Amino acid sequence: MAQWIQGTVVDNIHWTENLFSLKIDAIVDSFSAGQFTSLALDIDGKRVARPYSYLSSPDQLPLEFFFYTATDGVLSNALVRLQAGDPVWVKQKANGFFVLNEIPEAEELWMLGTGTGVAPFFSILNTDEPWQRFKTIVLVHAVRTEADLRYQEMIARLQNNYGERFSFQAFVSRESVPGTITGRIPAAIENGSLEHSVGRKMRVDKSHFMLCGNPDMVKDSVDILKSRGFTKNRRRTPGHITVENYW
Ligand SMILES: Cc1cc2nc3c(=O)[nH]c(=O)nc-3n(C[C@H](O)[C@H](O)[C@H](O)COP(=O)(O)OP(=O)(O)OC[C@H]3O[C@@H](n4cnc5c(N)ncnc54)[C@H](O)[C@@H]3O)c2cc1C
Ligand SMILES: NC(=O)c1ccc[n+]([C@@H]2O[C@H](COP(=O)([O-])OP(=O)(O)OC[C@H]3O[C@@H](n4cnc5c(N)ncnc54)[C@H](OP(=O)(O)O)[C@@H]3O)[C@@H](O)[C@H]2O)c1
Structure with a gap:
């Protein structure tokens, strides 16, 4: 099973009320441009994970992701509140065939x-x-x-x-x-x-x-x-x- 890596938020850029980007420091396996990984937070004692496409390229650090807060969405509304220095889980191995x-x-x-x-x-x-x-x-x-x-x-x-x-x-x-x-x-x-x-x-x-x-x-x-x-x-x-x- 793919492992969770504990990443650290470097920046949370709030573009609009419900549009934001996270920059995350985490050492993940190499991936192909176009693939997605999973991000997760522990919310009320449960690990809540969703897939997110890499916006950053394979050789780029920090990792970068682009989000909308979905109306009543559990994870996106928790991710939007993260600040520099906060921990976030990142799946070590990326997935997908959109490459x-x-x-x-x-x-x-x-x-x-x-x-x-x-x-x-x-x-x-x-x-x-x-x-x-x-x-x-x-x-x-x-x-x-x-x-x-x-x-x-x-x-x-x-x-x-x-x-x-x-x-x-x-x-x-x-x-x-x-x-x-x-x-x-x-x-x-x-x-x-x-x-x-x-x-x-x-x-x-x-x-x-x-x-x-x-x-x-x-x-x-x-x-x-x-x-x-x-x-x-x-x-x-x-x-x-x-x-x-x-x-
Ligand atoms: C392969 C893959 C890659 C993805 N990459 C990204 C990404 O890079 N950025 C991103 O913001 N989301 C991405 N998503 C969607 C993401 O996984 C979550 O579904 C989203 O963040 C909502 O999660 P939630 O827990 O907040 O809400 P949930 O309660 O899981 O979802 C609520 C509803 O919000 C709507 N919704 C979900 N995602 C979006 C979206 N991106 N834009 C508009 N409406 C949406 C849908 O109607 C969904 O049923 C991706 C999904 C897949 C399958
Ligand atoms: N972006 C905002 O201002 C806003 C505001 C409140 C809440 N939200 C939340 O954020 C989520 C994501 O918003 P979003 O703007 O990225 O999502 P979106 O609803 O997917 O809209 C993105 C673009 O896709 C278009 N689109 C929708 N259905 C289409 C179809 N059948 N064919 C072709 N194009 C289509 C939309 O056009 P149309 O405008 O014609 O639908 C819009 O131009 C929403 O689901 C909601 O939960 C966003």
Whole structure:
């Protein structure tokens, strides 16, 4: 059984009332960018654990994670109160198949995430591998409000480092914000406004899609992509669509 490592909180960044990031010092086993581990706290004598994607890259310390406090959520509402110096349990061994190793050859990678579902994309984008494997990468982050759009300086650095090979498109669903698409990802795939906005065409012979976060976004997007001829990526039958559902 995988072991729990006692980590120490280095920083708790409160972005908004219910959006935060934890930086944690812990010596864990090496992992692949895109994987998740478990974090846990002992609450009322019980160890409460949930899976969380690494936002930090494999060679980075401290470890970093990006969270929403779920309404009435037990663990996220305890994690948000942690302060520098507090202990937190981290699973020694990471898990998951939302990694580039599982993705067949393609020219263009589309990374589509809602809310904190962008975390594994940052972990991947800050390694060399995607830039060695794909000609172009499009990162899409869909959130409710402009205040939920975080890690913009990391995105600016990627744009600076990779120029035209990297595109970023934000969606804000509950406000009208210049430079972003108002609404949801599936509708914008269906009506072509996402491709129009980033200036790239999704093509069966060259595109691969990674989708992460809200399971309804994942399902609705997969249905639309399938109707355009893209297929789910499975080990036995490689395809175009690789997914990670957060709940
Ligand atoms: C593979 C994997 C990776 C994950 N990585 C992350 C991550 O990096 N960051 C993160 O914040 N969460 C992540 N989650 C979700 C996380 O594991 C917990 O479910 C979440 O923190 C809520 O836990 P809770 O105990 O507070 O609430 P619970 O009582 O367990 O959940 C309450 C409800 O909140 C909703 N919910 C859960 N997670 C989210 C979320 N991220 N955004 C919006 N609504 C949500 C769901 O409707 C859920 O039923 C991941 C889940 C999986 C399966
Ligand atoms: N972010 C906030 O301001 C806020 C406020 C109070 C509580 N919370 C708590 O935080 C949790 C996480 O919030 P969140 O904003 O990350 O989660 P979210 O509800 O997953 O929203 C993230 C983005 O995904 C979109 N989305 C939702 N369903 C979709 C679907 N079927 N297809 C495509 N896109 C879809 C949302 O659009 P829509 O806006 O159109 O749904 C939004 O743009 C909530 O579940 C709640 O418990 C958040």
